[in-house]
Structure formats: C-alpha cells, structure tokens
Amino acid sequence: ADVVQNSPEGEKDIFLTRLRTMGEEARYIIHTISKILSEGAKKIALITSHPKIRHEIVRWLAGLNLFPARLQYKDGLANIIRREVKEARSIREIDEMLERRFLPGLKEALRNDLCPVEASSNIYKIARVLNEMSSVRDYMQDGLDLNTYKNIISYALEDVDDQEYINWPVDIMCLRWGDTIYGGTHVSIIPSFYQGNMPPELSSSPFFQDTSFLPANAPLFFTILFPQTETRVALAAYKLNEYILSSKDAVYLTYPALDESGSETYPSPFATIINYKELSPPAHLPIPYEPAEDRREHVAMHVKHELDRMMLDREERPEIIKDPEVKADISDRLKNATFSATSLEKYKACPYQYFMEKVLGLKPIRPKMPEVEYKDRGTIIHTALELFFKQDTQTLFAHIRGEIPFEVIEKKMTECIETAIKTHSDLIAEKDTALIEYFKARGIATCIEAIKKEKELIEEMGYPLIPKYTEWSFGMEGNQPLVLNLPHMREPANLNGKVDRIDVDETHNTFSITDYKTGETQSVIGKIEKGEHLQLPIYIEAVSKLLLNDKRPVGAFLFSLKRIEKKHGLGIEEYRKFYFPSINKKVFVEEKVWQNLIDTALRFAGEYIEKIRSLEFREDISSCKGMCDYKEACRYAKR
Ligand code: SF4
Structure with missing residues (x-):
C-alpha cells in the first residue's frame, strides 16, 4: 500500500x-x-x-x-533490418542494433495474442535469425570480419518473404x-x-x-x-x-x-x-455479438444439418431437379438471365453454392456486429475512390505537376469518405458510433495510402494513363450486355459487370483497367488457365467491344487495399516498360498469350453457362473448404 x-x-x-x-x-x-x-x-x-x-x-x-495499421513495414521488416545492417560500421554496432532495437520488439510481438498468425510466423523466423547471430559470433570469435558478418545476416534473412509485413490490427x-x-x-x-x-x-x-x-x-x-x-x-x-x-x-x-x-x-x-x-457506464452498452437467444437457434440449426448429413444417400436432393414443370420454369428463368464474371467463378468453385444463391435465392444469415461489416466497408471505400477519381483526377495531376501540396488531396479524399458514408447510411445504421468513427479514420488512411500508391505508379509512366471512367457498367442499369456465343446452344448468353476504373492514354490510344479488392489479391494467370478467374478477361473484352473499340488494352490489374499494392493481374509485355515499370514482371505476357488467356476465360464462361442452363448443380465437394457463406445450409459442408 x-x-x-x-x-x-x-x-x-x-x-x-x-x-x-x-x-x-x-x-x-x-x-x-x-x-x-x-x-x-x-x-x-x-x-x-x-x-x-x-x-x-x-x-x-x-x-x-481490415486495415494495415503499420504501413511503415510494407517494405518488409527483414528488408529494413538488412538495409540497416548493410550501413553499420562495426560488428559491435550491428550487435547493439539487433539487441536493442529489433529483438525486444519482436519478442513482444510474439507474446501478443493479437499478432496475426501469418505475421507471427514471419516474426518468429526473423527473431530466430537474430538470436542465432550471437552463437555465430561466439563460434567464429576473432575470425569474423565485418563484411562476412553482414553477408551472413543478409543471407539468413533472405528466405523471409519481404512482402509480408507486420499487420497488427491496432x-x-x-x-x-x-x-x-x-x-x-x-x-x-x-x-x-x-x-x-x-x-x-x-x-x-x-x-x-x-x-x-x-x-x-x-x-x-x-x-x-x-x-x-x-x-x-x-x-x-x-x-x-x-x-x-x-x-x-x-x-x-x-x-x-x-x-x-x-x-x-x-x-x-x-x-x-x-x-x-x-465513472458510470453508459445507460446502453451495445452487445457486440449475437444475443444468446440467436446462439441457441444457431446450435439447433447445426444439429438439424448434422442429422441431414447422416442421410446423405437419401433420394431427395434438392439440386437434382426432376419435376418437369419446375425444370421448365427454372430453365426459362436462366435462359433470360445475365451472368456476372463473379457468379460464374462461384459456379466453378461450387455448383451447389450457386444453386442455393441464384436458383433458390437464399441469403446468408449474418450475425449482428457492432462494427461496420467487412463487405460494407468495401462498398463504402469503393464509392469513396470512385468519387475521388470522378471529381478530383485533375487535382491529383496538378499535385503530380507540383502545383499543389498533397494536403489538398488528403482533404479531398476525407470529403469523399464522408460523402460515401452518407450515401450508404443504411449500411451503418444501428452500428456503434465509436466504431463508425474508427472505421472512418481507418478508411481515410487506407484511401490516402491508395492514392499515394497510384501517384507513384502514374509518375513512373512514360506517358500517363489518365483515370477516365469509374464504375462503368455493362449488362446492367440499362446498359448493353456483352454477348457471348455458346458452342452447343443456339441462344447466346448475356454477361454483365461493373468495372471499377478505366484509365486512358488518348495520345497512344490505349487503356488499362483497375479493380479494387478490400482483401488480399492472388496471381491471376494460373487461375485463368484453370477457369477459376474470369473477371479481368471479361472486363477487358467488354471495354474493348462496348466502350473503347478504337483503343488497345495494355493491362488489367487488381489493387489490394489491404496491402496497398498493384501486384496481380494481366498485362502485355510490350507496354510494360512504358506504362508499368514497377509492377510485378510475372504478370506480363506476349500479346498472343494475352489473347489466348482472354479466349480461354470466355470459353470457360460459355461452358459454365451451358451447364447452368442444363441445370447441373451437383455438388463438387472436392474443393470445399467449408468456408462459404452458405455452409450453414449445406449438407456437404466439411465441419
Ligand atoms: S459448404 Fe462447400 S459444398 Fe457446401 S455450398 Fe459451400 S462450398 Fe459448396
């Protein structure tokens, strides 16, 4: 006391x-x-x-x-250590730096329950390497010179993925x-x-x-x-x-x-x-999770599905439609339907999931959350970026020319987020006020980082591709669809979609496409070859045919808002150095391969549409990870 x-x-x-x-x-x-x-x-x-x-x-x-809180590590922590070690002037300086600056923080991170698993395995690798350096020093004693020591550390850190960075939520x-x-x-x-x-x-x-x-x-x-x-x-x-x-x-x-x-x-x-x-608590404390009542229902539903699963071999399976009248009715509906690239990708991932969503029209149950939901955060951020590029592209270019400071861009972006939140007020109704404010602050930070990245990419270009169209849609909102002829059916199919951003270089008659993703992005080319990714090729085809038929496409990329990077997508090698010198080389292909990839994606799209129209919804549980939105209602889900 x-x-x-x-x-x-x-x-x-x-x-x-x-x-x-x-x-x-x-x-x-x-x-x-x-x-x-x-x-x-x-x-x-x-x-x-x-x-x-x-x-x-x-x-x-x-x-x-959702949002990386520590963007300063986006170069990769291993990279930062390597850089600093390279500049050290003595072995002693290196040892002191590792022991005082890096090791305590890394150890703390490993003890932190909130450190995500992917980051912690990376941190663990770095911490282990740094720890081992003291044994290296003891073992080699006087035989160790400064350059050898630097090389050993640099080599040991080489297999740590530099793109991974510590991404603590808060x-x-x-x-x-x-x-x-x-x-x-x-x-x-x-x-x-x-x-x-x-x-x-x-x-x-x-x-x-x-x-x-x-x-x-x-x-x-x-x-x-x-x-x-x-x-x-x-x-x-x-x-x-x-x-x-x-x-x-x-x-x-x-x-x-x-x-x-x-x-x-x-x-x-x-x-x-x-x-x-x-300090008295507020009169009403929001419940952050679904009430216990819902949880009981949830458990009851699981029990019911488990019982259903035990009867898997029974005759009645909803996805195998036998009644001729029902069959005719659904076929009619699907004949006139327009298909989006993402819905066809879903069909490829699991036909049964497609059946539940598009044929039965089931909607997943979402637990009540106090914070803005993941998918809604994406919608709001998309709208904010759309607004920015619609109204403020000229301001961004004025900044690039050195005419105005970046603070003006930051102010404009903040206004865009505020307007986007107002536009989607239905998505944030009943959410915790403090968490809305938190989301707003994070949203602004993310969008500003995204604009900074875009600015870097524009500055590198030999001639700029200027953002000209945002949220351009086809096959919806009264716009013409992309018509796809099918190999075995007379009736062609209509495709629809919404392209986040189209950038145009009027001087060289070229254009590129950007699609924003709230989460991680993955490599696209391999997935196109397997029929798992259709979105970018369909967008390229739609823009080329319906909007800019006098211009050549040069690239289509996914922008990860989580990582603030444009790393994956598809581009034509011939234009890489001119427009995209710092984008991952692996995504660029010769023009012939580019065209083959687009044709492959369209062929897969046609194949899936024919199967859907033939009412083929038998589940393919081989690739089921039990993670889809419909797992609660699925008898095949692995739990
Ligand atoms: S849980 Fe698996 S099998 Fe069931 S619908 Fe989802 S992906 Fe398909």
Missing part, C-alpha cells in the same frame, strides 16, 4: 467503474477500447488473466483486422497480470479489480504461509515460494504501481458487482489509496 501511495502518478486520470456482471464488464471494456481508438489509435494495454474477458475482447478485436497489448509493459502505453485497462482478485486471495493451506521454519537470513527467493500475507499484497501493489506508472494518459479499473459464482464483490482495497474518479 505504501508503494502505491507514495508513487508519483503525474497528470494521468485513474477511473474506477462498477458493472453489474462479468459479461457487462467485457462489453464495457470493448466499448471503452473503441472509444479510445476513435480518438486516434493510441497504444493500449489490457491487463487481465481472466480467460472469459480475454477471450471476448481478443475475439472482437480480431474482427477489426496498437493493443493483451497482457496477463504480472507481465511488463515494454515501452510504456498511453492507456491501461485493468479488469476484475475486486477484493479477492486484487490482491489475490491468500492460500488456505497453512504450509505456504508458515515461514517460521525458515532461517532468518533465507534468500529472497524463498519469500516468493512461501509468501507471507504482506509479501503477496506487496507484490500485487508493486505490479499495480508499475502499471500506473507505465500508463501515460489514463488507467481504467473495472470490476463486476457479482463474481463468477454469483457472490457479491467489493472493490479492491487498493482503491482506498488511489486517487481515482468514479
């Missing part, structure tokens, strides 16, 4: 909040974190060993992993009671601040408290093994004091009125000696 009382607390605020139950406490903490984040993503330490609270909060935070450390907050934090949140938990209840076993048999000068270590009352209280007080001192702005202490066994609790006795302010 003395330790806490006598420590300088500085200007920080300490708040104590009493909640009714542990569930409410978890919800309050989520609410508090989102509020703090919306005020600017600060560093937050959540310190709790309570499994329920940890689980609830970590699960919720993991859902926020700066939150999820620590257990007793852990140290490395590097301090802005805000600490300490739940379960009640008597019996803080300080912990003393053991009822007299053995561990009876220290009378110890000699008077027993080593300090023994006092931990056989703690007396004062030792345990002092240890807890010491840790609490350390957490308060490590928090720059505020400490939030919370406790539930009832513990897990339903017994009434009292605030920790430490509360009597801390200068805290009482």
Whole structure:
C-alpha cells in the first residue's frame, strides 16, 4: 500500500467503474477500447488473466483486422533490418542494433495474442535469425570480419518473404497480470479489480504461509515460494504501481458487482489509496455479438444439418431437379438471365453454392456486429475512390505537376469518405458510433495510402494513363450486355459487370483497367488457365467491344487495399516498360498469350453457362473448404 501511495502518478486520470456482471464488464471494456481508438489509435494495454474477458475482447478485436495499421513495414521488416545492417560500421554496432532495437520488439510481438498468425510466423523466423547471430559470433570469435558478418545476416534473412509485413490490427497489448509493459502505453485497462482478485486471495493451506521454519537470513527467493500475507499484497501493489506508472494518459479499473459464482464483490482495497474518479457506464452498452437467444437457434440449426448429413444417400436432393414443370420454369428463368464474371467463378468453385444463391435465392444469415461489416466497408471505400477519381483526377495531376501540396488531396479524399458514408447510411445504421468513427479514420488512411500508391505508379509512366471512367457498367442499369456465343446452344448468353476504373492514354490510344479488392489479391494467370478467374478477361473484352473499340488494352490489374499494392493481374509485355515499370514482371505476357488467356476465360464462361442452363448443380465437394457463406445450409459442408 505504501508503494502505491507514495508513487508519483503525474497528470494521468485513474477511473474506477462498477458493472453489474462479468459479461457487462467485457462489453464495457470493448466499448471503452473503441472509444479510445476513435480518438486516434493510441497504444493500449489490457491487463487481465481472466480467460472469459480475454477471450471476448481478443475475439472482437480480431474482427477489426481490415486495415494495415503499420504501413511503415510494407517494405518488409527483414528488408529494413538488412538495409540497416548493410550501413553499420562495426560488428559491435550491428550487435547493439539487433539487441536493442529489433529483438525486444519482436519478442513482444510474439507474446501478443493479437499478432496475426501469418505475421507471427514471419516474426518468429526473423527473431530466430537474430538470436542465432550471437552463437555465430561466439563460434567464429576473432575470425569474423565485418563484411562476412553482414553477408551472413543478409543471407539468413533472405528466405523471409519481404512482402509480408507486420499487420497488427491496432496498437493493443493483451497482457496477463504480472507481465511488463515494454515501452510504456498511453492507456491501461485493468479488469476484475475486486477484493479477492486484487490482491489475490491468500492460500488456505497453512504450509505456504508458515515461514517460521525458515532461517532468518533465507534468500529472497524463498519469500516468493512461501509468501507471507504482506509479501503477496506487496507484490500485487508493486505490479499495480508499475502499471500506473507505465500508463501515460489514463488507467481504467473495472470490476463486476457479482463474481463468477454469483457472490457479491467489493472493490479492491487498493482503491482506498488511489486517487481515482468514479465513472458510470453508459445507460446502453451495445452487445457486440449475437444475443444468446440467436446462439441457441444457431446450435439447433447445426444439429438439424448434422442429422441431414447422416442421410446423405437419401433420394431427395434438392439440386437434382426432376419435376418437369419446375425444370421448365427454372430453365426459362436462366435462359433470360445475365451472368456476372463473379457468379460464374462461384459456379466453378461450387455448383451447389450457386444453386442455393441464384436458383433458390437464399441469403446468408449474418450475425449482428457492432462494427461496420467487412463487405460494407468495401462498398463504402469503393464509392469513396470512385468519387475521388470522378471529381478530383485533375487535382491529383496538378499535385503530380507540383502545383499543389498533397494536403489538398488528403482533404479531398476525407470529403469523399464522408460523402460515401452518407450515401450508404443504411449500411451503418444501428452500428456503434465509436466504431463508425474508427472505421472512418481507418478508411481515410487506407484511401490516402491508395492514392499515394497510384501517384507513384502514374509518375513512373512514360506517358500517363489518365483515370477516365469509374464504375462503368455493362449488362446492367440499362446498359448493353456483352454477348457471348455458346458452342452447343443456339441462344447466346448475356454477361454483365461493373468495372471499377478505366484509365486512358488518348495520345497512344490505349487503356488499362483497375479493380479494387478490400482483401488480399492472388496471381491471376494460373487461375485463368484453370477457369477459376474470369473477371479481368471479361472486363477487358467488354471495354474493348462496348466502350473503347478504337483503343488497345495494355493491362488489367487488381489493387489490394489491404496491402496497398498493384501486384496481380494481366498485362502485355510490350507496354510494360512504358506504362508499368514497377509492377510485378510475372504478370506480363506476349500479346498472343494475352489473347489466348482472354479466349480461354470466355470459353470457360460459355461452358459454365451451358451447364447452368442444363441445370447441373451437383455438388463438387472436392474443393470445399467449408468456408462459404452458405455452409450453414449445406449438407456437404466439411465441419
Ligand atoms: S459448404 Fe462447400 S459444398 Fe457446401 S455450398 Fe459451400 S462450398 Fe459448396
């Protein structure tokens, strides 16, 4: 108690909040974190060993992993280390740099529950390499010169994928009671601040408290093994004091009125000696997950599907349509349908999924979430970028010519996000206000990074391809479809789609296509050959035939908003150096191969449409990963 009382607390605020139950406490903490984040993503330490609270909060935070928060690592951490090692002037300088600058951060990252698995395996590799360097030094001793040492490190880091970067959702450390907050934090949140938990209840076993048999000068270590009352209280007080001192702005202490066994609790006795302010929770705390009622229904539905699955060999299978009238009716409907590239890709991935979505018209059930849903975030960001390129392309080029500063672009982009959020107000209705603000801040940051990247790409071009059309559609909104002749059916098929952006070089009569993806992108060429990717070839064909038939296509690319990169797609080699010198060489092919790839995609599209029109929806579960939106309703899903 003395330790806490006598420590300088500085200007920080300490708040104590009493909640009714542990569930409410978890919800309050989520609410508090989102509020703090919306005020600017600060560093937050959540310190709790309570499994329920940890689980609830970590699960919720993991859902926020959309926008890269640490773009400065986009070059790859291994790359950064290699660069710095190369510039070092002595072995000692390298050792100090590795030990002081990189290793502590990497170790902290590995302990962080929120570090995504893909990043942690990468971090692990780097940490292992850096750790091994000390053994290398010991082994080689004086026989090691500076250049050899640099080469060894550079070589060892070579197989770490430089494109991977640490992508923490937010700066939150999820620590257990007793852990140290490395590097301090802005805000600490300490739940379960009640008597019996803080300080912990003393053991009822007299053995561990009876220290009378110890000699008077027993080593300090023994006092931990056989703690007396004062030792345990002092240890807890010491840790609490350390957490308060490590928090720059505020400490939030919370406790539930009832513990897990339903017994009434009292605030920790430490509360009597801390200068805290009482903070009441808001009247309405949003529930971050579906209510328990829904969960019960959810389980019941699983049980029902499991029973169905056990009867897989029964005769009635909805996807095998036998009734002639129903058959005729569906055939008629499909004959007049227009098909999008993505729906045909879905058919290729799983005909049964296509059947549920397009023939039965089932809609997946989405759990209620407090934050803006993943797919809706994509829609809003697409609209914002569309607005920007519609209204502000000239401003971007004025900036490229050095006539205006980048701040003007940032302001315009912020306005576009605000307008996009207003346009899609239905998508954010009933969402947590603090999380909408958080999404807005992240959305602005992502779009600004995307524009910076586009600017870099434009600056490299021999002659610029200028964004001219955004969200150009065909086969929808009253526009002409792309007509596709089918090899075995008389009736041709109509294709539709919406192209995010078309850039045109009027001087050389060329154009390119960009499609924004909210998540990761993957290599396209191999997928076209297997009939798994149709979108870009169909878009190229549609723009060439219906919009710009006097111009030549030179490339079509996917822009990953998660990675801020234009790495995958398809381009013509002849134009690579002129228009796209820094885009991945592997996506460029000779003009003949380019045309073959487009023909291949159109052939696959025709094949799928013929199968759909022939009502072939038998499931192909060989490639099912049990991850699709319809798995709840699917008897074949692997669970
Ligand atoms: S769960 Fe698998 S088999 Fe079922 S619809 Fe989805 S992808 Fe197809």
